[in-house]
Amino acid sequence: MNKVMKWSAAAMAAGILIASSGFTGEASVLAAGNIKNTVQQTPVALKWKGTKLSQKGLMSEGNTLIPLTVLRDQLGLPLSYNPGTRTYSIGSGYTQLNMEVSQHGVNTNINNYYLYEYEVKNINGRIYVPFKLMNDYLGYQGAWDPSTKTLNISKRILNPITIKTETLEKATSDAVYLLHYPKVSGLVNSDAENVINNVLEQHMKKFNEESIKEANNRDDSIEHAYQYIQNYMVTYNRNGVLSLVVDQYGNTGGAHGGTIRTGFTFSLKDGKLLTANDLLKKSNPTYRTMLNKDLAKKLKAHEGYLGGFKALRANPDFNVSENGMLFFFQQYEYTDYAVGIPTFAYPFDQLLPKGTDPFKSYK
Template identity: 30%
Template structure:
């Protein structure tokens, strides 16, 4: 039986989209270019009606006001601003109807029509780009954190802060394990670093990440094969049923590349039939001087009360964000998976661990400063 592939793939790693965003993306059609941004913009703009205002920013210590929009709690910024204030390269391709942002050894491509993104050739997931009045707007934090910038917000002055992060001198490319058929797909991306001053530790990190990706590929293929048998039996018993293709997908995110440390996570998304897939987040933090992984205690500056500090921070953030928990937060263990972001240790909740599926995988940041006393 021929399988039916959904026109727009949903993904649990993708933050919740407003219905209007999806509608706008689907309304944008391929017509001749107008004013540098492709036609069909009017339909998207009329559907969206973004409220663009002048937002105060502190960009590397320089105060300025930048046209921005707030969409369901997410700040969106026009691509022209990225060029004018940060010196990033920005362009619009009317043929592919895509926005490209380049700089800091990265190429970030956004396709507003279908809400997709790629970073250095890897598909990543986030709130879709929006076109309004011949200008493409991108989700600020989602884009700039991946381009090597730190993002902050001062509630008192209502000012967004953007700081250029001083990253380790190395390059990161994407390697891919790809096994795709009409009925199922297995695609795992993993990073490969080059150019780091310590070639021995660089090799150690690369070999480890490659072996990890290959091991998950084996496990994923086994799960897909078993699920394929189950789905085939179900379709044979129900001739009118057409299931979407099964999939196992690994997408990595570099979260920290500073001070001779490299931190990242890989989201392994599995769809084996049913209402939706599930995602497992696997994180790694390396000391690039040795090529070894760091423990949570080491990442927390070996502070003797690091667990109490992190647990207190998580409880406070749960309260501030008014998160509804499926069960009480009892605290994390010493071997809890973690990753780093600019200035902070991050703990994320797994799907259904404490929150509903719709919440995704909430992140809780504890500042490095909390472990300095």
Template identity: 30%
Template sequence: MKKLTAVILTLAMLAGILCFSAAAGNKKAPVLLDDQALGADALIDGQTVYLPFRAVCEALGYTVSWSDKDGAATVSAARDGDVVSIDVTNLKVTDNGHLYNAAVFSGQGVYLVSGRTFIESGLFSTAFPAGASYDAKSGRIALSRRYENNVSVVNESVVSQDDYLKTTVQYPQLSDLADTAAQGAVNDILKQAAQSAQIEGQKNAADMAQAIKDGFRSAVGMCETYFNYMITYNQSGLLSVVLSDYQYTGGAHGSTIQTSYTFDLSTGQALKLSDLLDGRTDYTAYIDTVIRKEIDKRVAAGDLSEFDLAPFKDIGADPAFYLANSGVVFYFQQYEYFPYAAGIQEFNVSYSELNQMLNSAFRLLSDGPVTLDPKAENALSAGDIGRVTLGGNPTTGYTWHYAVSDSAVLMLASESYQPSGDPGVGSGGAYVWDFKALKAGTAAITFKYYRDWEGEASATAANTVVYTVNVTE
């Protein structure tokens, strides 16, 4: 029986390989990180990019391993406590304890081709702090590192089953955020959303039990609640979380409600679109036009059908949206404008398109961080991100330590260390810090490079760097 199972799994994977190879037409593109080719090509299927998993992960400093246990092929990548595993056989991702499907809008997110794992670029960007952009003219793919917020995300889960209800719930909780009040506000919102899904499932199950007790033979006997999430943006002091609430109460299929929150981590506030975009601009009309054109394009291609009696006209006063790494994504619920089979349709409006419509406090979404200069007075506006990059070598025992003279003016948003890429032990790399400007004022950031056991007093003038930042509203 075990041999038969293994054969079936092998055939299933082989079918996926053959389907992908035929669809992709063997089109390849070189992958570059910091303008250096990785020596491994990505595969291109139309506009969808599939990255070579091992080569990309190793270039980013991850250790990659392969397992084929109990008939399931799994590839894993680990770096500094960050562990991502992909079940290639069953198409599941375990991202630091968070389990979700390896599926993307265009179809399957992971393929095995000639014994090598390829992962769709958007799925890769969800699981790893990096992105990929494909330039069709040059035929090249550029990888870019992403510096995520200085916060930990803990996966909380509830799994249970009784006679009438199967419950699978996962939701995120933040830890290690400097502002504990802001952290608590975010966690309360996310936990309450998960609890509301559980309560709805319990009510559905109670109704099912009563229906069966009352003799309704058509009652199926088992309800289901499946609640999950995706973190779609985690940079520059902003966090976007998409929640998916699936409820099955009988019948041909269940229903899914998608909600989302975008948080300012300096306050814990859930932001509306009107907080991000400048009301003095006609941003709603522009977004309406972009979405209308994309709907028409999908309909014309035969990929979508729209209800004739209630077609899309505008996003309304308080639209559903979330932040992605590439832009603001708007979405519509099942049956809102399209049939159930269309699922939840999403429409991305790039940050570059919205650049002149963003409020000044959120212009960083399109402009990115400002590189700080220790030899000059640096000017930031409230909401801007100032970036510091310093070289170092942790294998020597030396580390950079920093102090901000006024934490009400500047807040640490993220910090990370990137190896140089030289495979030699002790080759060093770059430390990167992002600081968010909070309000008007002047603050100094002082960095000192020393060994912890030797103390701050051991830092010489040559190992001390000071950045002066003036923030305006």
């Protein structure tokens, strides 16, 4: 099922009762036939900005898990609950984490963008958030002390900008449109701000125009209306650089819908849309040679590989993350639909000489 469409199925599939005492105590989840977790877990001591917390995290299957109540009580994030959709929401704006809890588990999205590689868990009636998710998308970092099994959590220093979600929503007899796109403000350079916002808005408008044209020629044999949805996720917002991915989904009545993903990485100094070459080529002129060889190996290892990969395009699809760069390919570009959008992560120390700062020119 496509990421951007899962919200509807998740809402219908939710089948448990959630309770909380006015959010003054622990957020609790009461599941019908709730089975006590049998996976071995090790307690993890937690600190917030150096101060030890009374609540503890868990180490489970190699992942450090943080109680949802720590995010509310110590980190100060607003927590709400929607009983209609059985969804907890923590935080606000483009980093709001939404957790739809059911007997099947917890479906997780940030700002309506679904994440499958991070598993929020309901363990014995308590919700736990993977620290890796907090590190990658919520703006937090951690220092691990192996001798005391303690994780010291602190806030990252983000770019001093505001990111607001704008929405175009409409419905006709032929199609339903729900298009979310970001708008930035607070940049020192107002011209750069306008350039960035124009790129992102025009990207949305082009999708909307093409969708309207397609819907106007809708096949009358299709019973339901066409569906067009756009969501985005900010993946990096530090060091004078803003990186995000935008997913555009369309369902026109075939066997399944389809998604096109676009990565945008901007310099906040001048609004320039950065390429992989801008970040890598000066310090490593041969980075593409390494990537082409490694990507060919990884793509061929995919069970759904269709063949055809020889080398990256001149301007490959990518986005920046807290851990490096993510290079991705579109559905059916080299793999079948079941693979989704194949994405390959590379830390900067694998792409560049050790100690190189890829953002030096943009700070």
